[in-house]
Amino acid sequence: MAGDPEAVRALWETHRRWVAAVILAHKPRDAELEDLLQEVAVRYVRTIHELRDPASLRGWLRAVAVNVARTAGRRSSTRLRLTKGGAAGMSAGVGATEDVSVEVAAAEEGRSALEAAQRLRPEYREPLLLRCVRGMTYHQIAHAMGLPITTVETRLARARRMLIEEMERHRTGAAND
Template sequence: MAFFFSKKPASVAQDLSISGAGDGTSGLDTFEVELLGHLDTLYAVSCRMTRSTTEAEDLVQDTVVKAMRARDQFEPGTNLKAWLLRILTNTFINRYRRGGLERDILEGPDVESLTDGWIGATTMRGMRDPETAALAPLVEAEVQRALDDLPPEFRVAVVLSDIEELSYKEIAEAMGTPIGTVMSRLHRGRKLLQKTLRDHAVAMGIVSEGSSNKADQAPTDLAAYRKRKRSAAV
C-alpha cells in the first residue's frame, strides 16, 4: 500500500494514489479504507504542527507506514482517528526532540499560518472580552512565534484542543496520557502563550509594564488576536 502526495494538495484523499487500486478503495480491507478516510485530518494537523507542507507530507507518510506496521495492535471498533493521531503526535514530538527540525521548518519557504479558521467557543469568548482592546497592533507573526516557542507536548495539546477542537478525552487518547495530564498541559501552554504575548505587547509599547489594568492583559485565546488584527484593518 503506497502513498504519494502532490505538493500542497487541496485534499489529501483526492491526491492519494494507492498502488494496485484503480478507484482508490477497491482491493483494500476495512482498516485501510477507514485509514484513508482520516488522511485529510492527519494532513491538516501535520500542517499546523510543522507549518510546512513538505514536512507535513513526510509526517503523514511516516504515520501511515507506522500505522500499517502496527495495525495488529489496533482493536477494531475503537477510535481509529485517536489511534492515528497518537502515532502522528508521537512521531512529531520525537522528531522535535532530535533537534534542528523546528528551526528549519520555521525558516522554510513554504511556511503557512496556523491561525486560519481558529474558531470555537473559547474564541468567541475572547472576541467579546474587552481585555483584547489594547492589543490590535500585535501582528500575526508575533502570535505564531509564541505558539512555535511552546514545548512540543504543550503545542500538540493546544493545536488539538484550540484548533482541531478535540475533546479532552479525544486528546488524551491521541497523546496517550490521562485527561488530567491533558488539562495540565493545556493550562500551562496557554499560560506560557499569555506571558509571551504580553511580553511582546510591553516591548511594543502597547501596554505598560506592571500594569494592573485588565484591558492591558493579554488574552489566552490566540484567535482573539486575529479578530483584533482584522478589525484594525477595516
C-alpha cells in the same frame, strides 16, 4: 486494511487534520506544514502494513509526525534559510474599508498567537494546539497523548497562561523597539 488502498486512504483522511495539529505543535518555525504533512503521509503509506495493532494507530501516527517535525528542526538548524521579501506585502489601499482593517488586525493577532504558541515547550504547545486548532475535547487530547485528563486540564490552563504572558512580552518588546 494494509492491503486495501482505499481503506488506507480513508484512514489517512480521517486522521489528517489531527496529524497536522501534532506537526504544528512540534515543527520548527521555518518548516512548511504541508511539506511535513506530506512526508508523514508518505511514511504512513509505506509502513502502515507493519502496524500490528490497529488500536495503536493514533499513537504510531503521532510518533511519526513528531519524528518528522523534529527531523525538520535538525535540518533547519544546520542551514541558513533566506526568505523572500519578509512580510506578505499586504497593504491597505486608499479605498480599504474598516472591515478589511479589522480582518487584517485579526489575522495578525492570530499569527502572533500561533508564533507565541510555537515558543511554548512541547508538553504545553501540543495540547493547546490540539484544542485550539483541531478542536479536540479534553478527553480526546488525553487519549491521543496517553495522559490522564487531569494532566491535560492542567497543561491547557498553564499553556493558556503562558501564551498570554508570551504575547504580552512580545507586544511590550515590539512597543519598545
